[in-house]
Amino acid sequence: MIGFIGLSHLGLNYSLATAAKGFEVVGYDPNGALTTRCGAGEFPIEEPGFCELFSQHRDRIRYTSDEADLAKCDLVFYSLDVSTNADNESDLGPLTALIHATAPHLSKGATAVVLSQVPPGYMRRLREELRERSPADFYYQVETLIFGRAVERAMRPERFIVGSPDPSRLLPAPFQAWHASFGCPVLVMRLESAELAKIAINFFLVSSVTTTNTLAEVCEQIGADWGEIVPALRLDQRIGPHAYLGPGLGIAGGNLERDLVTVQRI
Numbered sequence: 001m002i003g004f005i006g007l008s009h010l011g012l013n014y015s016l017a018t019a020a021k022g023f024e025v026v027g028y029d030p031n032g033a034l035t036t037r038c039g040a041g042e043f044p045i046e047e048p049g050f051c052e053l054f055s056q057h058r059d060r061i062r063y064t065s066d067e068a069d070l071a072k073c074d075l076v077f078y079s080l081d082v083s084t085n086a087d088n089e090s091d092l093g094p095l096t097a098l099i100h101a102t103a104p105h106l107s108k109g110a111t112a113v114v115l116s117q118v119p120p121g122y123m124r125r126l127r128e129e130l131r132e133r134s135p136a137d138f139y140y141q142v143e144t145l146i147f148g149r150a151v152e153r154a155m156r157p158e159r160f161i162v163g164s165p166d167p168s169r170l171l172p173a174p175f176q177a178w179h180a181s182f183g184c185p186v187l188v189m190r191l192e193s194a195e196l197a198k199i200a201i202n203f204f205l206v207s208s209v210t211t212t213n214t215l216a217e218v219c220e221q222i223g224a225d226w227g228e229i230v231p232a233l234r235l236d237q238r239i240g241p242h243a244y245l246g247p248g249l250g251i252a253g254g255n256l257e258r259d260l261v262t263v264q265r266i
Contacts, residue, residue, distance in 0.1 A: 163194025
């Protein structure tokens with residue numbers, strides 16, 4: 001049995017993808033009204049393909065607000081989305097409270113994986129805080145879902161980035177089995193490296209968006225056509241066919257700007 005704790009956008013998509021891979025899944029949230037609605041197929045999110053995937057695999061996933069159900073899981077994921085405030089700072093309070101409230105209910109030998117985005121150093125401190133309070137062993141895994149493509153990316157990830165307290169040690173068997181079902185590379189590194197890897201990914205996205213918008217503006221000033229330049233960039237192996245090369249509104253809040261603020265304060 002695999003558990004997902006925190007049924008926000010992140011938890012709902014990953015728990016359903018896990019059920020679609022053939023695992024028995026329990027989705028936990030302390031909000032009983034939310035779990036009741038989810039059990040009835042009424043979800044607080046809209047993602048292409050989500051309801052269809054739920055209809056196909058609903059027999060392998062159930063939703064609960066009973067913490068005792070978590071003791072039946074040998075692998076659990078903490079999957080609560082972390083919100084940002086007006087200053088683009090992460091509000092880690094709800095996630096930390098959820099972990100501290102549920103970690104003591106996990107079974108001895110269970111593997112607990114935090115999927116929620118946290119700043120560098122968070123996981124190491126969390127492990128120390130829970131050393132005497134929880135029988136589970138805690139890891140970190142980077143998530144890279146995209147709104148509007150969350151089901152696609154949850155089902156077919158490019159790779160998994162895992163933060164481990166000891167990267168030289170094999171990951172627990174249930175965690176390995178879960179990874180194997182997706183058939184993609186698994187990169188294991190120290191906790192702090194994984195936490196920073198998520199920020200590094202967003203930094204490169206920020207640089208791509210900013211560079212694209214700057215050059216698109218230059219095109220308007222000199223009479224060039226950015227649309228004619230893009231194919232040349234996509235054929236350059238150092239940039240690639242999937243680069244963010246469409247001009248847009250730039251960055252404003254959310255994960256990208258939050259990560260800029262996080263690094264400035266390290």
